[in-house]
Amino acid sequence: MTARKSLLKVILLGDGGVGKSSIMNRYVTNKFDAHLFHTIGVEFLNKTLEVDGNQVTLQIWDTAGQERFRSLRTPFYRGSDCCLLTFSVDDNQSFLNLSNWKKEFIYYADVKEPENFPFVVLGNKVDVTERQVSSEEARLWCQENGDYPYFETSAKDATNVAVAFEEAVHRALAADDKADHLIPTDTVKLHRKPRSATACCS
Numbered sequence: 001m002t003a004r005k006s007l008l009k010v011i012l013l014g015d016g017g018v019g020k021s022s023i024m025n026r027y028v029t030n031k032f033d034a035h036l037f038h039t040i041g042v043e044f045l046n047k048t049l050e051v052d053g054n055q056v057t058l059q060i061w062d063t064a065g066q067e068r069f070r071s072l073r074t075p076f077y078r079g080s081d082c083c084l085l086t087f088s089v090d091d092n093q094s095f096l097n098l099s100n101w102k103k104e105f106i107y108y109a110d111v112k113e114p115e116n117f118p119f120v121v122l123g124n125k126v127d128v129t130e131r132q133v134s135s136e137e138a139r140l141w142c143q144e145n146g147d148y149p150y151f152e153t154s155a156k157d158a159t160n161v162a163v164a165f166e167e168a169v170h171r172a173l174a175a176d177d178k179a180d181h182l183i184p185t186d187t188v189k190l191h192r193k194p195r196s197a198t199a200c201c202s
């Protein structure tokens with residue numbers, strides 16, 4: 001059996017303003033800034049945690065949600081181990097756009113088996129009183145789109161932020177274990193031709 005991954009790339013996607021940077025900052029620095037600027041392109045922060053007695057470094061990629069930054073963010077999708085699809089519970093359009101974010105990710109990350117890729121869905125800003133998306137609607141979407149885990153988070157008061165990242169880590173490691181099992185490591189043989197003394201170029 002192959003060793004488990006010790007570096008996981010987790011990427012946050014979703015409309016501009018839903019709180020991706022705030023969620024990352026809350027998780028890594030335990031701080032909240034009510035006056036953040038929009039992200040341009042991508043930014044990342046690392047956090048190391050212990051999983052089943054092993055150190056795992058989470059590399060969290062925060063992307064720019066605004067449409068005009070699309071070409072700046074998409075080159076960074078490849079190699080992601082988990083994708084956090086994020087919307088804001090006080091913004092119905094950001095919820096309706098989840099399908100587009102999923103499609104964009106699958107295309108630019110070049111995901112070979114989308115049905116097996118670990119997505120986790122975050123409904124952020126649950127501290128606000130004016131909701132436009134109910135928990136039921138969001139859970140139904142998750143169920144119908146691949147049985148994704150759903151977390152209602154608040155970067156502002158830290159609700160469910162850590163637990164959502166922990167789930168992302170577990171999903172990513174489980175997907176990695178599954179991929180390992182598909183590779184019959186005991187039957188792989190490298191065939192090398194012996195180097196001929198007379199072959200090649202002089």
Ligand SMILES: Nc1nc2c(ncn2[C@@H]2O[C@H](COP(=O)(O)OP(=O)(O)OP(=O)(O)O)[C@@H](O)[C@H]2O)c(=O)[nH]1
Nearest residue numbers: 016017018019020021022034039065125154155156
């Ligand atoms: N009430 C509340 N406000 C939040 C929460 N998370 C983020 N915000 C606010 O929402 C605004 C946008 O947050 P960002 O974290 O910059 O959003 P983003 O998704 O990274 O936006 P882009 O960089 O444009 O993609 C900021 O004013 C935040 O302070 C939350 O959980 N609750």
